[in-house]
Amino acid sequence: DIQMTQSPSSLSASVGDRVTITCRASQSISNYLNWYQDKPGKAPKLLIYAASTLQSGVPSRFSGSGFGTDFTLTISSLQAEDFATYYCQQSHTIPRTFGQGTKLDIK
Amino acid sequence: EVQLVESGGGLIQPGGSLRLSCAASGSGFLVISNYMTWVRQTPGKALEWVSVIYSGGDTYYADSVKGRFTISTDSSKNTVYLQMNSLRAEDTAVYYCARDRYRGSGTYFDYWGQGTLVTVSS
Numbered sequence: 285d286i287q288m289t290q291s292p293s294s295l296s297a298s299v300g301d302r303v304t305i306t307c308r309a310s311q312s313i314s315n316y317l318n319w320y321q322d323k324p325g326k327a328p329k330l331l332i333y334a335a336s337t338l339q340s341g342v343p344s345r346f347s348g349s350g351f352g353t354d355f356t357l358t359i360s361s362l363q364a365e366d367f368a369t370y371y372c373q374q375s376h377t378i379p380r381t382f383g384q385g386t387k388l389d390i391k
Numbered sequence: 392e393v394q395l396v397e398s399g400g401g402l403i404q405p406g407g408s409l410r411l412s413c414a415a416s417g418s419g420f421l422v423i424s425n426y427m428t429w430v431r432q433t434p435g436k437a438l439e440w441v442s443v444i445y446s447g448g449d450t451y452y453a454d455s456v457k458g459r460f461t462i463s464t465d466s467s468k469n470t471v472y473l474q475m476n477s478l479r480a481e482d483t484a485v486y487y488c489a490r491d492r493y494r495g496s497g498t499y500f501d502y503w504g505q506g507t508l509v510t511v512s513s
Binding site for chain 2: 285314315316317318320322327328329330333334335337339369371373374375376378379380381382384385
């Protein structure tokens with residue numbers, strides 16, 4: 285199975301900050317990497333697919349990059365509604381696997 | 392707008408069985424024309440992919456549920472099912488169904504249900 289490792293596991297930031305979350309795959313996954321936002325009591329929400337394509341309706345302050353094994357999710361200017369847990373997920377191989385999550389909270 | 396609505400969760404004793412349902416509606420969405428998947432979220436909050444059924448009928452499972460869970464679809468009800476047998480405490484989670492949308496660069500889960508809680512405990 286492909287292991288997905290996110291860093292950091294948690295992160296404290298302020299509104300207006302620029303934040304970057306990293307996801308590393310245990311083997312090359314091309315650009316088959318997706319990012320989700322998870323809030324308590326709600327279903328996860330797709331933010332970015334194919335490493336860098338913004339899902340329709342997602343604010344442009346979210347961006348993704350990377351290829352192969354190393355990927356990043358960047359939020360250019362944090363808003364109050366962005367405090368949540370973020371997960372990466374690979375779709376290169378079955379079983380689909382997720383990272384362990386990065387919890388972003390208010391400093 | 393596509394809606395996925397799960398049901399069938401509850402409290403079940405270890406070794407028991409449950410069948411989860413995911414009813415789809417909206418925008419001409421047909422479960423048999425899509426890749427449909429089940430993902431679960433444990434009390435510790437980790438997300439775990441469970442199973443997928445392709446539009447051609449092929450099915451795949453996580454090792455942790457292989458041989459115990461079965462995914463299927465019913466076109467007449469536009470519903471995806473997850474039959475869960477020999478349940479264990481570690482199967483306790485919120486179970487989500489989602490559309491596993493195929494594009495040129497892999498797939499992604501774009502539509503999700505609201506989730507249904509399965510608790511396995513004596």
